[in-house]
Amino acid sequence: MAFWLIVIILLVVAGALLVIPAMRQNQHAPATTRDELNKAIYQDRLSELAEDEAQGVVEQRPELIQELQQNLLTDIPQQPDEEISPINRWMLLPGVVILVVVAVGLYLKTGGLAQVQAWHQVEAQMPELRARVANERAQPLSTEEIARLGLGLRTSLQQDAGNVNDWMMLGRVGMALNNATTATQAFAKAYQLAPDNEDVRLGYAEVLTRSNDQQDNQLATQMLRTMVGQDHTNLRAMSLLAFNAFEQGDFKQAIGAWEVMLKLLPAGDSRIEVIKRSIQQAKSQAGQETATLGIEVSLSSDAAQKLPQQGTLIISVTDGANPVPVAVKQLPLSRFPLSVALDDSNAMMPERLLSSLSQVNVRARISLDGTANPQAGDWFGESGVQGFGEKAQPQTINVQINKQIP
Numbered sequence: 001m002a003f004w005l006i007v008i009i010l011l012v013v014a015g016a017l018l019v020i021p022a023m024r025q026n027q028h029a030p031a032t033t034r035d036e037l038n039k040a041i042y043q044d045r046l047s048e049l050a051e052d053e054a055q056g057v058v059e060q061r062p063e064l065i066q067e068l069q070q071n072l073l074t075d076i077p078q079q080p081d082e083e084i085s086p087i088n089r090w091m092l093l094p095g096v097v098i099l100v101v102v103a104v105g106l107y108l109k110t111g112g113l114a115q116v117q118a119w120h121q122v123e124a125q126m127p128e129l130r131a132r133v134a135n136e137r138a139q140p141l142s143t144e145e146i147a148r149l150g151l152g153l154r155t156s157l158q159q160d161a162g163n164v165n166d167w168m169m170l171g172r173v174g175m176a177l178n179n180a181t182t183a184t185q186a187f188a189k190a191y192q193l194a195p196d197n198e199d200v201r202l203g204y205a206e207v208l209t210r211s212n213d214q215q216d217n218q219l220a221t222q223m224l225r226t227m228v229g230q231d232h233t234n235l236r237a238m239s240l241l242a243f244n245a246f247e248q249g250d251f252k253q254a255i256g257a258w259e260v261m262l263k264l265l266p267a268g269d270s271r272i273e274v275i276k277r278s279i280q281q282a283k284s285q286a287g288q289e290t291a292t293l294g295i296e297v298s299l300s301s302d303a304a305q306k307l308p309q310q311g312t313l314i315i316s317v318t319d320g321a322n323p324v325p326v327a328v329k330q331l332p333l334s335r336f337p338l339s340v341a342l343d344d345s346n347a348m349m350p351e352r353l354l355s356s357l358s359q360v361n362v363r364a365r366i367s368l369d370g371t372a373n374p375q376a377g378d379w380f381g382e383s384g385v386q387g388f389g390e391k392a393q394p395q396t397i398n399v400q401i402n403k404q405i406p
Contacts, residue, residue, distance in 0.1 A: 251286035298337040300402035312370040320385035
């Protein structure tokens, strides 16, 4: 209402600036005509001549009077002055109408009236949106409704910047809309207002773990370690710590946190299987990072000539002393030479990993029926025992298939 009142006042002022000057012009006194001006000058000149004659300055007054009369007759206009008619006030009405129409049209075009109306509509819907967010049984908000909730929260926070709950809700809205900037800034403000609030700290830490900025991830690690140190049973903080460590490549810390969670969770909890899979994935990733064994498999000329049309290439790795394989990988027959890589994800047993070996013996066999047990007629080759101690750098071992099982 105040906005439209200001608009009306401005339009009235603009119309007044157009009308008032014209009205003042009509109120001016009629302009003096040229004939009247000449007569006034003639009378003044006669008075001056009379004074000059009385003082003895002028001796030929009649001749001068005759000359003045002649000049007056010469300067009399041939046609009477045109009378200027005043401006009709009603003629200004179209100008005022045009002014109002143009001003209102420009506002409707560029003033964002639709956005303002949508904003007011969101303000009216805020109680309903808040109620649906608080009610777990209510229908979930759509993406558009979440965006409206965010707009309404920003409006509310303009009036109450110290509302911690609204800052947290705005942060969750940013997370739901994949707006990392909004989420981070909102939770940072909430954390600034209530640094001891556990929900605020967990929400802020979760946002930081999702950030692409390494400094944010490191800050999240510090916060989560502090929270876990204060409460060793805080499963949510421990889960975020494990996730953050996994994303940063600290698989040892991630595995440790998940293993502690397994001890805290009750039997039959649905999260147990998810955590176990996460631990296996972390162990596999750690193996790929620290113990990768590259293998180059080639064929001898005899094996190449007698290579079967179908079969399976079985690559096994032992420690050179125990014949039981530590890691195995099966591949369909393809072109040779062939390059493959083995790591802890190919381990046969979780307690015996490839990364734990100091020496390896690689055996490559072409199985006709795809079974693990060697069969007569299978071609194979071995590398012999070789050192495998530098885990930081991948090693490559060459194996040539050049023998056949009798």
